[in-house]
Amino acid sequence: MSNFKRVIEKWQREKGPLRILSASGQLGYGIAEKAFHAGLERDLHLIGADMGSVDPGPYYLGSGKLATAYRTTKRDLKLALTGALAKKVPLIIGTAGTAGGNVHLEQTIAIVREIAREEKLTFKLATITAEMPRDLLKAKAKAGKITPIGPIGDLDDAEIDGAACIVGQMGTEAVIRAIDLDPDVIITGRACDTAIYTSLPAKLGFPIGPALQMAKIIECASLCCEGGGRDAMLGTLEGESFVLESMNPIRRATPMSVAAHGLYEQADPLSVAEPEGVLYLEASKFEAVDERRCRVSGGRWVPATQFSVKIEGATRVGSRAIMVAGSTDPVFIEKADEIAASVEAMVRELVPPNPKKPYQMLFRFYGRGVVGMQPVSQLPEEVGVIVECIGEDEEEARAVAATAKQYLLHAPFPGRISTAGNLAFPFTPPELTAGDAYRFSVYHIMAVDDLVSLFPVSLHTIGG
Secondary structure, eight states, X not given: OOHHHHHHHHHHHHOSOEEEEEEESSTTSOOOXXXXXXXXXXXXXXXXXXXXOSTTOTHHHHHOOOSSOHHHHHHHHHHHHHHHHHHTOOEEEEEEEETOOHHHHHHHHHHHHHHHHHHTOOXXXXXXXXXXXXXXXXXXXXXXXXXXXXXXXXXOHHHHHHOSEEEEOBOHHXXXXXXXXXXXEEEESSBOHHHHHHHHHHHHTOOHHHHHHHHHHHTTGGGGSBTOOOOOEEEEEOSSEEEEXXXXXXXXOOHHHHHXXXXXTOSSTTEEEETTEEEEOTTOEEEESSSSOEEEEOOEEEEOSSEEEEEEEEEEEEEEEEEEEEXXXXXXXXXXXXXXXXXXXXXXXXXXXXTTSOOEEEEEEETSSTTTSSOOSSOOSOEEEEEEEEESSHHHHHHHHHHHHHHHHTOOOTTOOSSSOSOBOSSSSSEEEEEEEEEEEEEEEEEESOSGGGSOEEEEEEOO
């Protein structure tokens, strides 16, 4: 009997609350082992872990690489797999391999197979792919069914064809279809974080509003607690309410800390849009159960009259190189923008750009308002200097960065006392190649009538 089937039948006999453990806020950055093992002792119905995000930027979606290190990723997967299988508890991992494309999913499955061989594990694995059919995207764009999110242009055939990878963000519906295959473990391509934790409650008939509200909080593990952290987080779904408890005894889920977490990653803290509908949170209540636990209620679910899928795509724009330095020269710091303009003009003369595809140069002077995007009111005593170049290939990018380094180091400017020493370098070489550069070329909402065909589900036997 599969772990999903075992848990479902057990719950149907006993009813009662549903206990769901979030093992990690993003798998691959290190599961806190002590807290995770404490969670395994809580008679669980489900273990979940998110593995991806757009937060690291478009590079991972475009390149097909993982943002997390192989060693840590394997350790986290091993902890989650062996823990779940030993306790006969189903496991769901969302957004495989950081970005959730097919290549990311395949890399994650390869690590899982390696762990299964080493640990002599045998189990049924359901997978869900999330790459979008490009012909469908083109048809939807022409029909006006794709809307930009934020400052990005309308989607057209050229952007669709030029993207290295385009994924759609699945919701609860796809994960429920995977549960119906009776697996022990589910690993998804790009997915809403909430789908990991809402799918089993929805399958069992729990109210969607409270289940989704709980999922939105626990997907970040214990980040909602005082002191934050990323320790395993237990959500106990009671029906119209749920109780939150960190598995690290030093973390406290208080009404204030949990309510404040509602602001995290939300432009509107009172609503959360999903492919199948919208969660409204205006009636939320937060009550202390004790010093460490908080009960939450009030989430209201409104099913969509039109399904929608967030789509994400990344396009290569060239090769990147950077130069890293710092300066404490007060005159250099004051005139940094003027100096950068003169150095850029010199570099473009010495390293002539291709007229058809000129390279990009960007100077950043940290301490002068780079992070806040506004000029500082008082000049700092020290600045960090980064010169970035995106060129057609690695050689061009490095040539530009190296030349900029040399002429920035010796740049003339009014008030300069010495002929060198404008910059200090933390390491050598000061210019470093940084691989391919990508941009988000697809970041849109697509209206659809059917979700099933977009997210195919497959069943595999691992080990044995």
